[in-house]
Amino acid sequence: MLILLSGCLFHFGQCVWRKFQSCGLTKKYHDDQHFHINVKKLIALAFVPVVDVVKAFELLESEFDDNADELISYFEKTWIGERKRWGNIINQMLLLITKFFSVNGRKIPQFTHELWNVYDRVVADLPRSNNAIEGCHNAFANRVLTAHPTIPKLTDKIRREQSKFEIDIEQSRQGHEPKPKKASYRKLDERIKRLVQAYNNNDLVQYLSSVAANVNL
Template sequence: FSFQARLVGCNFHWKQAVFRRVQAVGLTAAYTTDDATRTLLQKVMALPFLPLNEVVPAFQLLRQQSSTPPLDEVNVHTDITCRITIYAYIFQLFAYVETTWINGRTWPVGAWNVYGRSIRTNNCAEGYNHRLTVRAGGKSMGPYQLAALLFREAQLVDMTVRLVNRHLITRRQRQMTRTLQARVFRAWECHRTGDMTTPELLSVCARTYGQAP
């Protein structure tokens, strides 16, 4: 047998990892109350939606935009000292993203990039695992029982493929999921045809899939 598989990350868990670091460095309050900070960080968390070759340049641009506190444009709810503190925390966050996700060897950019992909999370895999658990009676199984269960599952593969090809079974999606999916695919198409710039694409994806405050 010849298997061709590519290890990819789950976008949901990637975003959660970045947001946990947002919380860890002390940006929770700023993310909740400061629009500029939230917009910037949502764009960071939307980087996986860009074409692979544009992720790093977009990250560098975001870091440049965040490198100098705009002291002449202080938010009415944030004094100058607090703003400088926020930017110090943002610096820590960008350092984490660069070290772990941009230059990291464990998860290179290609592993967490989801550009053009309709399936961007591991929900399907988790759902399949849950189904096996239910069929196993919700209890631990020995290797022989597990082998028998997997053998029965393998016998269904050919039939499942035929049914999918004939559109007799489809993936279930909620209306909200379909709406968001259509929005991001329209943005990808506009970017591909040159009707939308990379910063504009990043903004659309950040608004569509940004972490709620």
């Protein structure tokens, strides 16, 4: 069985949010509109096809001033991949070879592009985050009502939960519609889907700006 691991857009955004807070950039984010939009463009990189992520980042990083060097360094190392340093002539020749074969000349980041990228998921109408799963976990924890339940009590709760899910599955098979999203979330999904479907890698700057306008931190 092939299992594809995928990260969560919400937690990706939260990681970036916490980092620029730790860099002392919160006030700048709220006061500087140019910086505000550029930070949201970093999150918008998740909506760029994986093959174009590095190109989009390199266009974007020049938009940040020196005050954001620590943030950009973190983002590059963690999510994009640092540039490889090529010192001697042999290494420079290797760099030319890797460029010829379309290797981007960067180290592997802490989190690969495929893990946090959601472009294909938007195209396929799949969730961009795992918040629904976490919601189920939290709801189940609330029903258990204790941090360390006994095995018999936990077993009983799991059986009841299974019965509930079996009812939900049967209702779905019978054609019952799931609980609809709020209208605001549904409209946001529709806007993002339209932007992603109209993606053009010759206009990356405008694409990032458009997606960023629909991203919240």
